[in-house]
Amino acid sequence: HPGIEIKAQYVPTGDALVQKLITAIQSQTAPDIAWVHADFLDKLAQARAIYKMAEFISGPEGLSNEELNDIFPPLLQAATWCDTLYALPMEATSLALLYNKELFRQAGLDPDHPPKNWQELREFAKKLTLDKNGDGKFEQHGFLVPVFPASGDLNIWMVLQWTPFLWQAGGAEINAAQTQVLFNSEAGVQALTLWKNMYDELGMRTFSMAHDMAFASQRLAMVLDGPWNLPRYREMNNVDWAVAPLPAGPAQRATYLAGEHLAIFKQSKHPQAAWQFVKWIIQPEVQASFSMKSGYLPVRRSVLEMKEYQDFLATDPALKAFVDQMNWGQARGAIDNHRVEINRFLAEAIEKATLGKMDPKTVLDEAAAKSNKLLQKQQ
Incomplete structure (x- = not known):
């Protein structure tokens, strides 16, 4: 041309x-x-x-x-x-699990067999979370539960990483007619409960480093990330790392593809x-x-x-x-007119369940009620 x-x-x-x-x-x-x-x-x-x-x-x-x-x-x-x-x-782009093979070996885990389901993800993450000097603080974290302030620019990134867990539990974000959100289903509760439990178990409240810096300094063993960041990981010459599919949930395998x-x-x-x-x-x-x-x-x-x-x-x-x-x-199905607002409602629910220690079902129901009110207005 x-x-x-x-x-x-x-x-x-x-x-x-x-x-x-x-x-x-x-x-x-x-x-x-x-x-x-x-x-x-x-x-x-x-x-x-x-x-x-x-x-x-x-x-x-x-x-x-x-x-x-x-x-x-x-x-x-x-x-x-x-x-x-x-x-x-x-x-x-999609999401996969990046992990540190040497930290796996040190924890007695086989680096050629990364976690294949939620149970193993949780078990491996706990083994890889260490308080090395006994001061009550974790110097090494097994997995990054990607929780960010719902009011910030990263709220969409948090929701994008949580949604595959919803799918893996057999859930969906919204019905086909786009008249009602579905993320407060039992599948949604399962997915958010997993994040809530892991957030507490892995000491995420004291985790403050950027995920790539933590991974590069070998203070983070597993993280969700996309192919766009592979050049950054390839610069980490001191880290023996690999990529694995997202662990399967109780219903199926799923990842974000967009x-x-x-x-x-x-x-x-x-x-x-x-x-x-x-x-x-x-x-x-x-x-x-x-x-x-x-x-x-x-x-x-x-x-x-x-x-x-x-x-x-x-x-x-x-x-x-x-x-x-x-x-x-x-893919996250298009939500006519209200994608940004519903992203925020869902991000607020994730933040309340993890940072605020609130009941996952309660906060998802609140987010669903706000979302459905918007959807009903457009009908």
Whole structure:
């Protein structure tokens, strides 16, 4: 595409990006394309600021059903708002368990057999949590229960890490009709009770280091993280580490599968050129190359069958562990209009159960009541 030049502008992500885009829309200076996390697409769709993907997909330069079906379904689900697809994924991410093999050996655990279920996760974490000098404080923590202030910017990161535990217990976040949240089910109570118990058992109240610094200093044995952070772990030359799938819950295996999506703005002066870029970036050959160079996961299922990509994964067991989980990955379904608010309600429940030592069922019911009130208003 010699006639198309991509000019990149780097901006903060998350809420800051959404606010910047909304401001640009209001001033008629929106970009042609934005690389946006799926959780924020509803705000742009609600503002009628971005194109429906069907306008491009069904056109003469569009995608075939075979090409569309080759994209991992959860990635399309994550970008669907009010039954309409508003963006296509540029890359995929998931969560896996990173662990310190040497600390496993010191605790009498087999580093080639990481925890495979909740029971083992809890047992291993307790063995790996140590008060080395007998002063009543833990110098080494077995697992990071990722609890952050619900009022802070990291509340979405906390909810994203808790949701796979909800799925692993057989639960769901919301019903198909989007009229009622379901995270206060028995599955939700099981998942939050696990986090509450581990938070207390592993001395998380005194844990104050950034997770990557704690892992690098060998004060943290296990942590949940994504493939985007693998370069940081590879810099830890003093740590013998590996990656494993998330432990299975009482109902099933599950992990978070999502990523950032490309949305095309209605204010674009070059919508067809923007579409050509989107179509190009999701080609299997480009996805394979992008994954191998960036560490992100490919969005096309056929990439996993490409010999070049399989040969690459054979040299990168850490990334392979993330890729191997993709077929049981799930997306957080789009919650029309109220994703940000419901994220906050759920984050508040997690914070109250762990930091506040409140009953998991009680706080989940409170969050569900607030969420359902919002959902009922939009009907």
